[in-house]
Amino acid sequence: MESKPDGKREGRILIEHVEKVYDPEGVNVHACRDCNADIQPGEFAMVVGPSGCGKTTLLNAIAGFDNATGGAIYLDEEKIAAPDIVQSPGADRMVVFQGGALFPWKTVMGNITYGPVMQGKMRVNEAVQEARGLMDRLGLSREIERLYPDNLSSGMKRQVEIIRALINDPRVLLLDEPFRALDNMSKGLMHEYLLSVFELTKKTIFFITHDLDEAVFLADRIFVMTTRPGTFKAVIEVDIPRPRNFRVLATERFVEIREHVKAEVEEESMKAFEAGERELA
C-alpha cells in the first residue's frame, strides 16, 4: 500500500479545462465547463456544490465510467479522460457509491476478495490473507468475515466496502456521498474511521458530499463547484491539524470554516434557483 519503489508518491489527479456536454435528444446540456483542479498525491479533497452541478459527472470521468467532451484528466502521468482517448475504469481508481454495492449473495470475505481474484492478480488464498491483513490493520473485526451483507449494520457495510476498494491497492479512492443514508451518530463514527484509514494508507481521496460538516471534518481542501455548468469557484483550505477527532466539531475554527463554505455554496444555490434549476425552500 506504500508508495512505489522509486519513492515518488502516486495519486495526483490533474483536471485541466474539463468540459462535459450531455446531448439528450439533441439539446445540449452543459454539465461541466472549464473545470480545473490539481489534487496532490495523498490529499483528502472534498467536493461540494449545489444539486445537479456536475460533481458526479466529474467523478464518473475520473473513474473512467464516462468520458470528458473537452479538456483532459490525468492520473499521475497517464491521461485517463479526454475526447481523444477511449476511457476505461481501472483497479487503480476505486469507487465507493452512495447506495452501497456489496454483492448480497457473497460473504464479507467473498466480497472483499472478489476483485483481485477475478482480475487474476491474486490466488484465493493470497487474497484471503491480504483481506485479513487489511481488516486487522483497519480495525474491522475478523468475526464478520463469514457474514452476509444483510447481517451487517449500515456503518459496517460501508467499512467492508472501503476495504473491498483498498484491497486493489488503488492510487485514488473516489467516494460519492457514501454515508448519505446513515444517521448522524453512525456517520460521525464512520468519519473517524475513514480518517484513520486515510492516515494509515495515505491514499488520495476524492469525496463528493452535500454535508458541510462532513466536508470540513475530513478535508485537506474543499473544492466548491458552481451551479451548472459546473466549474470550481473556490478552494478552501482546512487548516485544522490532524489527527482529528469528533471534538473538533465544537471548535470555533471548525464552525468558521463551515459557515464560509456554506456561504459559497448558498450563493450558487441561489443562482441555480434564479435560473429555474430548482425550487427554493
Place this chain on the structure above:
Amino acid sequence: MSTSNQASEVIFNNVGKMAIFKKNQTVILKNCSFTVEPGKLTVLIGPSGCGKTTVINLIAGYERPDLGSVKMDGQPISGPNWERLVVFQETALYPWLTCYENVMFGPLSRKVMAKEKAHEETLTLLAKVGLEDFLDKYPSQLSGGMQRRAELARALINQPKVMLMDEPFRGLDAMTRQLMQEYYLKLFEETHASHVFVTSELDEAIILADNLLIMTNKPSKIQKIIEVDLPRPREWQMVTSKRYLEIKAEALELLHEEAVKASTTSGKVDVDLSGLLETANSD
C-alpha cells in the same frame, strides 16, 4: 397568535415501553423520566432507534406507556387530542386540498372557530411562514420546505398546548433547513405553547432548545439534561459564540459515547425483560 392557550406541563415518570420486533420483545424506554416545562422548547436528541419517536407518540396519545405514567397538567394522557399536535417527518397535508384549505380544515371541522376568524388566522399564519402567495396551490405544487411550513401553520392554527415536532426538517438540504429553523424559531418565540422537538442534528438541537435532553441507546432513558441558556430571540450567528461551542462540546462528548456503545452492541437482540420489571415503578 391568541393568548387564550396557556402552556402545559408534561411529566414522564419512570416510563417503560416495549415493542414486539421480529417476534422478540424489545424494551424501548426504561425508567424514562423528564419534564417538559411549560412554554419551553424541549429538544430530544439521541442515537437512531433510541425511542425518540416513541416519546412523541406517548405524548400525542397514540401509544400508552406499559409502565410508569405520562401526565399532562396532572392528568394521564389517554388518547390523541387537538391539545397535543404532531408535525411529522413526512408531510401529512391532504393532497386534495389547497394550502389554504389544509390550514382551515382543523378549526372548521372541529367547529371551534367562526369561519371569518379561521379565515383571518389562516391568512396571518400563512403570511408568517412566507406562503401568502401560495394559498391556492396544492401540496404537490409546493417544494419540500414549503410543505413543511404549511404543515406548521396547519398545526398552529389549532392553538395546541403542546406542539410535537418529530424530525420535521429531516431530509431538507442545509440551506432550506436553516431557513426552516429560522421560521420555526420566530413562531415558537411568538407563541406560548410548550414544544417538544425531536432531532438527530446537533446544531439544530442547540439553536432551538431551552432544554436539551440527551437520550441513551435502547432501553432508553434521559442520560443528561443540558440547559441551553443562549439568549432569545435566537439567531443562527450564535453558532460561533463561546457559550454555544461549550454546550456543543459537552453534548458531543455524550452523544459520541452513546454512538460508540451502539456500534459495539448493535445486532444483539434485546429479550431480557426481567430488569425492567424489577426496577419498574407501577405509579
